Amino acid sequence: MNASKLKGSLLEYAVRRILLNCGFTKVRPDGLLIFDNGGLTMINGKGAAHDADVLMNPPIQMPFSYPYRLNFECKAYNKKVGLTIIRNALGLRYDINEFEIVTRRHLRERQNDRRSPLAIDNRQRFNYQVGVASVEDFTKPAFEFAANNKIPLISLRWFLPANICDSFHQITPAYLQRFTEQQLNDLHQFLKGNDNENATEFLRETESIFRNIYNSIIEFENRxxxxxxxxxxxxxxxxxxxxxxxxxxxxxxxxxxxxxxxxxxxxxxxxxxxxxxxxxxxxxxxxxxxxxxxxxxxxxxxxxxxxxxxxxxxxxxxxxxxxxxxxxxxxxxxxxxxxxx
Structure with missing residues (x-):
């Protein structure tokens, strides 16, 4: 288990908990358009399948529109998030919203004006909004690009104590050597949304940066x-x-x-x-x-x-x-x- 993966999972956990606490619900994979891959939630797009860090349903939907879903890309960098990351989020939004299943059979059916079935795949379609969440803040160009393209942004610096945000960057390979590989794997599974009693006990009983961040997240979500x-x-x-x-x-x-x-x-x-x-x-x-x-x-x-x-x-x-x-x-x-x- 590497440090960057755990830091990213901690950030994902924080964003997911905040949204769940406000009435959002987790999107369940359907096994085809959205599927599990080694503990990752993958969503299909035009060019490839993408890792969806935090994929949620909002509490309410707008009428006369496809249902909306929200995906936050989480970046636990130790510096401000720049323009490139926000541009990538815009590209991801386009890729997953423009994806359509078109097979050879569907294409042939379009040639028949008297066909009875429609030449489209019979599936539920969604409007996907893609946002970016970060431990640190965002550069001015990133802010401006996000505002102009309606990309929501979240920085933990906006609401968690500064020392808690700083402690994310203290999770280094050297720090992880204090714990067993099994402890870190259990923790990673827990942060990705899987029940794990060992990880729960670890966060409750073991003094660590992980426990400090976890407790701060729980305290904040109640407010x-x-x-x-x-x-x-x-x-x-x-x-x-x-x-x-x-x-x-x-x-x-x-x-x-x-x-x-x-x-x-x-x-x-x-x-x-x-x-x-x-x-x-x-x-x-x-x-x-x-x-x-x-x-x-x-x-x-x-x-x-x-x-x-x-x-x-x-x-x-x-x-x-x-x-x-x-x-x-x-x-x-x-x-x-x-x-x-």
């Missing part, structure tokens, strides 16, 4: 929900109040009001107040930061952004009859601060 703006931008809503604020949203089925605030010293980190009772923090999506930067971070421009982009937030929850809660911006409050400006 985070994923919000979706009508523009398609994702928000990671983080509570500082253990999981009490998360439970507050989960236990309400009504539409709630939201107010958004920022501080001049941290313009990219905003807070969201729900019904003026609970509060979440979140980092502005890079695309919205760029829009605001173009207007010199003007306060009036911030009000306009709130009105245009944050009028409604769909927050995914794991339990309840509805898979999401709707937060509508408090219009009375928004009009009042607009008058004050």
């Amino acid at each position: 985070v929900l994923i919000g979706l703006l009508e523009s398609g931008d994702l928000l990671f809503l983080i509570s500082d109040n253990n999981n009490n604020d998360v439970e507050y949203l989960r236990n309400r089925n009504t539409i709630m009001t939201a107010r958004f605030h920022y501080r001049r010293r941290t313009l990219d980190y905003w807070t969201l107040s729900v019904n003026q009772e609970v509060e979440f923090g979140f980092y502005l999506p890079s695309r919205i930061i760029e829009m605001w930067r173009e207007q010199s971070f003007d306060s009036q421009a911030a009000i306009s952004l709130k009105a245009e982009l944050f009028s409604r937030v769909f927050v995914f929850v794991r339990n309840g009859e509805l898979p999401f809660r709707i937060l509508r911006i408090d219009r009375r409050w928004l009009n009042e601060i607009n008058r004050n400006e």
Whole structure:
């Protein structure tokens, strides 16, 4: 077992746990279009079969469209992710979405205008979105390319403690020599989504970098929900109040009001107040930061952004009859601060 494989599996585990906690479900291989290969989940494309690091179904689907699936490519590099990786993600999205099964029999059937069966393979089709997840942040060109091509990005630096992110890069070949090959193999299987009692005991009982990262992931997932703006931008809503604020949203089925605030010293980190009772923090999506930067971070421009982009937030929850809660911006409050400006 090599260090890079374990680091990548740890990152995949973190992303998968966060999505599962917010109501996403794992895609099950069908044995043909999506299949298992030596512990890897492979998805067929036009040119080849690709390793799908984290392949999930969203909690809700859009009508009048093929169902959506989300695949995150996970990169546990010790440097910022650059433009090449994001371009590769765009190419992967094209390759798996444009894939179609066309056999010689299907081609011959097209020559017969009176044929009864359609000359296409009878299968369920999906729209695949491909994102990139990283331990480190992304370069500016990578951010810009991702925004222009609607590629979602996740960096653990955005929500896990700095020392936990740093510890990923302390998983080296020399460090792995402290453990047996069986321990590392069991851990790898567990991180890939397979039940393994030995790995569970290892993470619970053995002092290690793996246990520290694992505990941080579990602690974080109890404080985070994923919000979706009508523009398609994702928000990671983080509570500082253990999981009490998360439970507050989960236990309400009504539409709630939201107010958004920022501080001049941290313009990219905003807070969201729900019904003026609970509060979440979140980092502005890079695309919205760029829009605001173009207007010199003007306060009036911030009000306009709130009105245009944050009028409604769909927050995914794991339990309840509805898979999401709707937060509508408090219009009375928004009009009042607009008058004050």
